[in-house]
Amino acid sequence: MTTESAANLQTFHHFPLLPFEIRLEIWELTAFPRRLRALRASKTYDTAVGPPPIPAPLHTCSEARSFLTSCHPPVYQKMYLDCTPHDDNQESSSHRKYTWANWELDTLVLEDSLHTVVVDHIATMLMPRRLAVPCLKGYVSNFLFELIDKLKSVKEVELLLDDVDSPFDRSSWEAGWHGPAMECDFGHIETFWLVHDGGRRRWAKWDEWRAEKRWEFDEDDLDEALMETFKELRMTIPGWKPFGSPARDIDADIRFT
Numbered sequence: 001m002t003t004e005s006a007a008n009l010q011t012f013h014h015f016p017l018l019p020f021e022i023r024l025e026i027w028e029l030t031a032f033p034r035r036l037r038a039l040r041a042s043k044t045y046d047t048a049v050g051p052p053p054i055p056a057p058l059h060t061c062s063e064a065r066s067f068l069t070s071c072h073p074p075v076y077q078k079m080y081l082d083c084t085p086h087d088d089n090q091e092s093s094s095h096r097k098y099t100w101a102n103w104e105l106d107t108l109v110l111e112d113s114l115h116t117v118v119v120d121h122i123a124t125m126l127m128p129r130r131l132a133v134p135c136l137k138g139y140v141s142n143f144l145f146e147l148i149d150k151l152k153s154v155k156e157v158e159l160l161l162d163d164v165d166s167p168f169d170r171s172s173w174e175a176g177w178h179g180p181a182m183e184c185d186f187g188h189i190e191t192f193w194l195v196h197d198g199g200r201r202r203w204a205k206w207d208e209w210r211a212e213k214r215w216e217f218d219e220d221d222l223d224e225a226l227m228e229t230f231k232e233l234r235m236t237i238p239g240w241k242p243f244g245s246p247a248r249d250i251d252a253d254i255r256f257t
Helices: 003-009 020-029 062-070 090-094 116-125 142-150 170-178 204-211 219-236
Strands: 035-040 077-080 098-101 107-109 130-135 156-161 183-185 191-196 199-202 216-218 252-256
Touching (some): 142 183, 156 219, 191 204, 199 204
Parallel strands (some): 107 130, 130 156, 156 191
Antiparallel strands (some): 183 216
């Protein structure tokens, strides 16, 4: 087989001749999951960095872009990058910066240093189904727990495990970035995933609580259960390692202004 013949076998030249409905179904299947990290653009943010990359299917052709952004419900939705309130009129919206997200597939990755303005924007304007949050030394920060509680659209949460064997001063943590324990209603969360270096697994304790129809928690109860789970991982998984830097699996940074 010649090189030319092999190349022809990898190209479907008659796609435009397929029925319109079939083409639309194929376009919908081109959507793929991405990991989008939420960041706050600094005052020195250089516009040369540019906007986050547009999903590849929206670059394919006008038919794909039109269908994927206007079908009901749309496969890709606009995600506005400015956190300040705006009027909903068309003229105002046309000047706002935005990117595209598929909230059925994409995971929104959050960090402990996320600015409160961005947190409020996410809680009120976005509808992600999947979140990934850092679990530092066995604890999730108060404001991230609060955000998970507010985002009723979320069905899955990844806990990015940090090193639980490192020295940790609980009293300093409680007096610092953690704050007082809060009550959380997580009835909308179907699955918590424990993500570590080498894979991820369902958090069995959460599945147990769901089976008992236990939805409301004191934040400290969740922290204690997580710490016990991490200790078990250390003992039962040979060569277990923490997740490390969340940045390594990021597909795009979303810089909110």
